[in-house]
Amino acid sequence: MNPSGTGITITNHILEQQYASAGATGAFTHLLNEIVMAAKIINSETTKAGLVDILGSTGRRNVQGETVKKLDEFAHGLMVDRLYRSGHVAMLASEEDADPIDPPRDTKVGEYIVMFDPLDGSSNIDANVSIGTIFSILKRVSTGPECTMADFLQPGFKQVAAGYVLYGSSTMLVYSTGNGVSGFTLDPSVGEFLLSHPNITVPQRGKIVSANMGYWDYWDDNLKNYLRYLRAKTDTKPVYSLRYIGSMVADIHRTLLYGGIFLYPNDTKDPKKPWGKLRLLYECNPMGYLIEQAGGLADTGKGRVLEVEPTELHQRVPFIAGSREDVEEAIAFISGQRCE
Ligand code: FBP
Numbered sequence: 001m002n003p004s005g006t007g008i009t010i011t012n013h014i015l016e017q018q019y020a021s022a023g024a025t026g027a028f029t030h031l032l033n034e035i036v037m038a039a040k041i042i043n044s045e046t047t048k049a050g051l052v053d054i055l056g057s058t059g060r061r062n063v064q065g066e067t068v069k070k071l072d073e074f075a076h077g078l079m080v081d082r083l084y085r086s087g088h089v090a091m092l093a094s095e096e097d098a099d100p101i102d103p104p105r106d107t108k109v110g111e112y113i114v115m116f117d118p119l120d121g122s123s124n125i126d127a128n129v130s131i132g133t134i135f136s137i138l139k140r141v142s143t144g145p146e147c148t149m150a151d152f153l154q155p156g157f158k159q160v161a162a163g164y165v166l167y168g169s170s171t172m173l174v175y176s177t178g179n180g181v182s183g184f185t186l187d188p189s190v191g192e193f194l195l196s197h198p199n200i201t202v203p204q205r206g207k208i209v210s211a212n213m214g215y216w217d218y219w220d221d222n223l224k225n226y227l228r229y230l231r232a233k234t235d236t237k238p239v240y241s242l243r244y245i246g247s248m249v250a251d252i253h254r255t256l257l258y259g260g261i262f263l264y265p266n267d268t269k270d271p272k273k274p275w276g277k278l279r280l281l282y283e284c285n286p287m288g289y290l291i292e293q294a295g296g297l298a299d300t301g302k303g304r305v306l307e308v309e310p311t312e313l314h315q316r317v318p319f320i321a322g323s324r325e326d327v328e329e330a331i332a333f334i335s336g337q338r339c340e
Contacts, residue, residue: 008195010036010173010184017177027088027110028137032161032175035135036193038082039165039173042075042119042133043186046167055126063098063314064279069125072096075118075133083114090140091147093313094118095282100152100313112160113138113151115282120164121247130168132249136286137161152313156285156306163286164249174200174253176293181256197257202296205325206259209240210251218267226333229340248278252287252321256294261322261330265301276318280310284319297327301334 014032018024049055049071060068076096083089084103088110092101095117103109114137121131137160142148163175171186173193183197209230216224230240240260245251248264255262266276278284288298288305298305298321308317320330332338 010193010195013182013184013195017179020179027086028112028161028177031083031086031088031110031112031114031137034082034086035079035163036173038075038079039133039171039193040186040191041078041082042071042165043167043171045071045074046125046131047171049125050128062096064095066122068096069119069122071125071131072119072122079116079118079133079135086110088112089114091151092116093152093281095120095279095314098314100147100149111140113140113147113154115152117279117282120249120283121245124245124247130166130245130247130250132167132247132253133165134249134283134286135163136282136289149313152281153310155309156280156288159285159289159306162289164253164290166249166253168250168253172196172253174256174290176290178293181290181294200256200294202256202291202294203259203323204295206255206261206323207238207240208243208255208258208260209263210242210244210255210260210322211263211265212244212246213242215267219265222334222336222339223263223265225339226330229333248283248287252291255322256291256296259323259326261320261326263330264319265334266318275316277316278319280305280308280315280317281313284317288319288321291321295324296322297324299327299331301331 014029018029045054054070057067057069058073062068076094084107087108089112090109093115117134119131120134125131138154138158140151142151161177166172172183174183181200183200184193185196186193233239251262264276264278284305291298300318
């Protein structure tokens with residue numbers, strides 16, 4: 001795959017989608033292009049992070065109770081600025097803010113709701129491990145002068161687009177508008193995201209398991225049975241290899257390309273929060289949408305992630321996603337239908 005060879009830029013690709021959809025106004029194209037621009041600017045900061053004063057924390061804690069990293073704050077501010085600059089956003093929500101983010105005064109607003117995790121995997125930033133930006137786009141549903149929480153608390157299957165940017169050995173932007181999943185690699189020599197991974201399809205079955213095994217003692221027996229099964233070599237399956245980066249974007253990107261299964265299940269680490277760690281609206285729904293668009297499955301252990309009726313902006317859900325056959329097998333074990 002030679003990005004420069006194809007020469008299809010992400011803007012070309014987005015425009016082709018626009019021409020293909022009847023009644024398109026260009027608003028969506030403009031919005032996606034602002035996300036592309038934000039990705040390029042965040043990339044320029046992450047690649048020189050060790051050289052400029054952008055590593056380390058701000059000393060503040062966000063609504064998740066996590067320490068806010070300087071790059072988190074930078075990426076958050078930039079996404080808010082670029083998205084509202086498009087003039088097509090009704091309202092925004094970010095992992096970094098407890099409440100939806102009002103448009104700046106005198107900003108032209110539009111019909112799109114965007115929720116995002118400005119910098120996912122921020123615990124890995126200072127160690128130069130891959131990190132990412134995740135975004136989910138919905139259409140506004142409320143009709144009054146002001147947006148309401150109903151605009152944000154929509155089930156994942158209502159998304160009109162979703163994607164992520166991976167700041168890794170190379171920087172990639174992977175997105176879907178409901179017609180399959182496409183991956184673009186940033187060619188620094190031309191400053192353009194070029195099509196490098198057309199029509200990404202997750203393999204039906206993989207041989208990689210991705211979960212933070214450090215939490216083993218907090219998982220239930222059905223899940224442990226499944227993971228023991230993956231560790232066993234049988235005539236029909238190899239031993240599954242363990243890969244866990246601890247940045248959801250990087251772990252899901254590998255799962256999309258190589259197949260296998262990524263799990264952040266519910267656990268009893270904190271009995272008050274038995275539902276795992278990952279956030280439904282700006283982590284699990286956009287990633288679940290991409291996995292499904294690529295032919296895989298995304299489940300909570302009790303049903304399709306994209307059918308969860310959201311109740312809170314920052315709610316968390318268990319997340320089990322990847323190759324169709326692997327997720328089906330995992331659910332059979334987790335629900336107790338299988339135990340060997
Ligand atoms: P944020 O960094 O955006 O808060 O994301 C959460 C996250 O870092 C995910 O990227 C990753 O999958 C998970 O948490 C890792 O959690 P843990 O350290 O508990 O395995």
